Structures are given as structure tokens and as C-alpha cells.
Amino acid sequence: MKKLLLTVVLALCLTACAGQETTEATQPETTQPETTQTEASQTETTQPAETAQPGILSAFTAQDLQGNAVNQExxxxxxxxxxxVWATFCGPCINEMPDLGALAQEYADKGVQIVGLLSDANASDGSVSASQVELAQEIVDATGANYLHIIPGGDMMGLLYQITSVPTTFFVDETGKQVGTAYVGAKDKDAWAAIIDQMLEEVA
Known part of the structure; x- marks a missing residue:
């Protein structure tokens, strides 16, 4: 039954999330899927995100999907x-997760890790929605995105408030300082590999 539910959810994401508006400050709008050539080219365009600032993750609190505490360590x-940064309602986010899962394995021995930041698990009062976490875990399992996924704590809300589209992806070094620019929109495996290689050169 869970597999059937997840299949339906994924189908709805692919068709509905492009026009979905945020209902809470912690649920950013998703980028539109490729419906026209113009929209597709916009998705692939690198855009600087307002959230990309030095030391953006130098100190933070969060938890993983199993409820374990996570921080800058x-x-x-x-x-x-x-x-x-992704959301359970975002089709483009889910579509790129298998590639991100593969990249996480391929780059592990190069000192690179991928962390998913789940943007729609927090209610307006700051509590974590158990049903959203369960759905997120089902998506992770179905896509093979077997890297760390975290739910932001209160001190990360300022970051999420500034992110207006998902997926949004940025890079940090081991001190939490931002490396390079941030990217709005989904990309395929080869495109992300090229970007990761470029970012590795910047921290070398």
C-alpha cells in the first residue's frame, strides 16, 4: 500500500508542484518542470541565491529523518x-534524487558529501510533522537518495525564509563557509558532476 501511495504522490508532484504556492513560510515555491523550451532553459540557468553567504552553516541545529540530533559537526x-534544499511536493527535486544518490557514492572518497535539507517538514509553530517525515523517507527509499537528509531547527528558519524556489543547491566547506554560487533548479548527473569538480578546485 505504501508503494502505491508513493507512486500516486510522485505522479501528483510531477503534474501539480509547478503551480503550487507556499502555504507556510517554510515551504518555498518549486521551480517549474520543463513544459516549454523557454522554461527549461530558465531551470538550467545558474542563479545566485540570496541565502549564499560566508559561514552560512558555521553553526546550526537540525535532526535527521530518524530524529537524531545533527549540527555543524x-x-x-x-x-x-x-x-x-528540497520538498516532498517538488517533482523536479524528486527527479534528480537518484542522480544525487549516485554522486554521493562516487564522490565519497574525494571528501565530498551530499546533504538533503527538507524544507516542508516544519509546521508554522516550529514542530516537525511526522507524516511529512514519513513521506520524505518513502521518497528517499524509492529514489535511492541514501545520503543524509536533515530537518532544520529553529536557527535555520532564516535560511529557509530566504529560499523562494526548490530545489536550491549550495556548497560549503568544512567550516560552513559558502563555496562558489548557489544553484536554483534541478540538474542531471553530468551537470552536477562538473559543478562539484569545479567546487573542489576552489577548496583545494
Whole structure:
């Protein structure tokens, strides 16, 4: 039954999330799927995000999908961390997750990790929605995106408030300082690999 539910959810994401408006400040709008050539080219365009600032993740609190506490210590010992902000209603986010899962494995021995930042699990009162977390875990399992996914704590809300589209992806070094620019929109595996290689050169 869960597999059937997830299939229906994914189908709805692919058709509905492009026009979905945010209902809470912590649920950013999703970028539109490729419906026209013009829209597709806009999705692929690199856009600087207002949230990309030095030291953006130098100190933070969060939890993983299993409820374990997470903070900036996850960055230590990693040359580069790719933070992919996504939402359960976002078709483009879900579509790129299999590629991100593969990249997480391929770049692990190069000191690179990928972290998913789930943007729609927090209610307006700051509590975490158990049903959203369960749905997120089902999506992770179905897409093979077997890297760390975190739910932001209160001190990360300012970051989410500034992100207006998902997926949004940015990179930080082991101190939490932003590396390069941020990227709005989904990309395929080869495109992300090229960007990761470029970011590795910047932290070398």
C-alpha cells in the first residue's frame, strides 16, 4: 500500500508542484518542470541565491529523518558539502534524487558529501510533522537518495525564509563557509558532476 501511495504522490508532484504556492513560510515555491523550451532553459540557468553567504552553516541545529540530533559537526573532515534544499511536493527535486544518490557514492572518497535539507517538514509553530517525515523517507527509499537528509531547527528558519524556489543547491566547506554560487533548479548527473569538480578546485 505504501508503494502505491508513493507512486500516486510522485505522479501528483510531477503534474501539480509547478503551480503550487507556499502555504507556510517554510515551504518555498518549486521551480517549474520543463513544459516549454523557454522554461527549461530558465531551470538550467545558474542563479545566485540570496541565502549564499560566508559561514552560512558555521553553526546550526537540525535532526535527521530518524530524529537524531545533527549540527555543524557533520561538515568536519569533508572538503566539500553539497546542500540540496528540497520538498516532498517538488517533482523536479524528486527527479534528480537518484542522480544525487549516485554522486554521493562516487564522490565519497574525494571528501565530498551530499546533504538533503527538507524544507516542508516544519509546521508554522516550529514542530516537525511526522507524516511529512514519513513521506520524505518513502521518497528517499524509492529514489535511492541514501545520503543524509536533515530537518532544520529553529536557527535555520532564516535560511529557509530566504529560499523562494526548490530545489536550491549550495556548497560549503568544512567550516560552513559558502563555496562558489548557489544553484536554483534541478540538474542531471553530468551537470552536477562538473559543478562539484569545479567546487573542489576552489577548496583545494
Amino acid at each position: 557533520i561538515l568536519k573532515g569533508k572538503k566539500l558539502t553539497m546542500v540540496n
